[in-house]
Amino acid sequence: MAYPSLVVDVSKVDEMRGIRDDGDALVIGAATTHHDVQHSALVREHAGLLAEATSTVADPAVRHRGTFGGALAHADPAGDLLAVALAYGCDFVVAGPGGRRTVAGADFFQDYLQTAVGPDEVLVEVRIPKLGAGWGHSYVKFNRTAQSWAIVGVAALVKRSNGTISEARVGLTNMGATPVRASATEAALAGADASAGAVAAAAAHAGEGTTPTSDLSAAADYRLHLATVLTRRAVLTAAGL
Ligand SMILES: Cc1cc2nc3c(=O)[nH]c(=O)nc-3n(C[C@H](O)[C@H](O)[C@H](O)COP(=O)(O)OP(=O)(O)OC[C@H]3O[C@@H](n4cnc5c(N)ncnc54)[C@H](O)[C@@H]3O)c2cc1C
Incomplete structure (x- = not known):
């Protein structure tokens, strides 16, 4: 099978880092490190389960290099953050030559190490719905x-x-x-x-x-x-x- 070549503009990776409040959702860039997710005040306020689970991922050295999006795109079923994303009902935003599209959480993880991200796409951000109080x-x-x-x-x-x-x-x-x-x-x-x-x-x-x-x-x-x-x-x- 021939795979399309995927040319990544590395200057765009910076745009895939960071956490922002988008009203009814928290948006986490795919290239945001586990360390930054774990210690984000926004994540602790609106997605405490994610902060808690991220603190159990490997060790500080791995958490400083590994990324939220990398863990989800890799889709190892032993990874801690996949079940968290499912529980929140996250939406996954992927981008490729055809532009951006959003994949609902229930459709993202398809099989062992396989997701809805196409061979010519990248996961750019994840939207976590705010659940509110209680x-x-x-x-x-x-x-x-x-x-x-x-x-x-x-x-x-x-x-x-x-x-x-x-x-x-x-x-x-x-x-x-x-x-x-x-x-x-x-x-x-x-x-x-x-x-x-x-x-x-x-x-x-x-x-x-x-x-x-x-x-x-x-x-x-x-x-x-x-x-x-x-x-x-x-x-x-x-x-x-
Ligand atoms: C020693 C060790 C212990 C670990 N322990 C745990 C643990 O206890 N719990 C846990 O959950 N995880 C654990 N991990 C995984 C780790 O937390 C990282 O999340 C994981 O390795 C992904 O790393 P990364 O972000 O550098 O992605 P990479 O390793 O760079 O990428 C992983 C895969 O995803 C693809 N990819 C990466 N980013 C994207 C993107 N934005 N869009 C599309 N595809 C993408 C890459 O092409 C590659 O195929 C461990 C890792 C190590 C090395």
């Missing part, structure tokens, strides 16, 4: 050694009101070829009592619809077990329980 967040990552990749990770966003969970969004890291939402858990949490028992019952469904692999780090059934345990912990923390 949301808690937690990213829980299980790994064998400090600062290493997730065996399984869970990104949870939970909105509470009047003693109930009104909405929950749960993204799973490394539970298949692409990041996935724990849809059955989310459905069980919607309108549930904000109690430890209700959260545990909902978290028991976290593995439904997932297709984890077995590898040197963990067998598939162990990943399924981890998904339920980590989902319970992440949702409890995000719900302030």
Whole structure:
């Protein structure tokens, strides 16, 4: 297969760095480093889950060089930020010879290491919708050694009101070829009592619809077990329980 040649104007890369407030969304340039995302006051204010998850990516040296857009475009299912992007319902802006287009979050991650970015396109920025007040967040990552990749990770966003969970969004890291939402858990949490028992019952469904692999780090059934345990912990923390 012949690939089109992609000529990148390096002077444009500077335009792909930075974080800006765009009203109802936070916009993060693809070439913004993990370090800058982690320490951004805007990200902490409007996308605290992203700041939290980014702080678990590798070590400071990697976070100073690696980029938000590079991690998402690479689409390693063990990467921590993919599940976060899914949970927020981010939009992905890609650009190529035909101009710019926006890809909805649910359509961006297509298969193992494959995204909707075409061979003659680059990811230029990611739009994170502001969720508003009342949301808690937690990213829980299980790994064998400090600062290493997730065996399984869970990104949870939970909105509470009047003693109930009104909405929950749960993204799973490394539970298949692409990041996935724990849809059955989310459905069980919607309108549930904000109690430890209700959260545990909902978290028991976290593995439904997932297709984890077995590898040197963990067998598939162990990943399924981890998904339920980590989902319970992440949702409890995000719900302030
Ligand atoms: C030792 C080590 C440990 C790590 N641990 C973790 C971890 O625990 N959790 C985690 O989530 N990540 C981890 N990472 C990944 C790291 O955080 C980087 O995000 C990742 O390597 C991408 O780096 P980069 O931005 O330099 O992209 P590159 O390595 O330059 O690019 C990665 C791929 O994406 C493509 N690409 C890059 N930018 C774009 C773009 N804007 N548009 C289209 N395609 C693009 C490149 O062509 C390449 O194919 C680790 C990396 C290392 C080296």
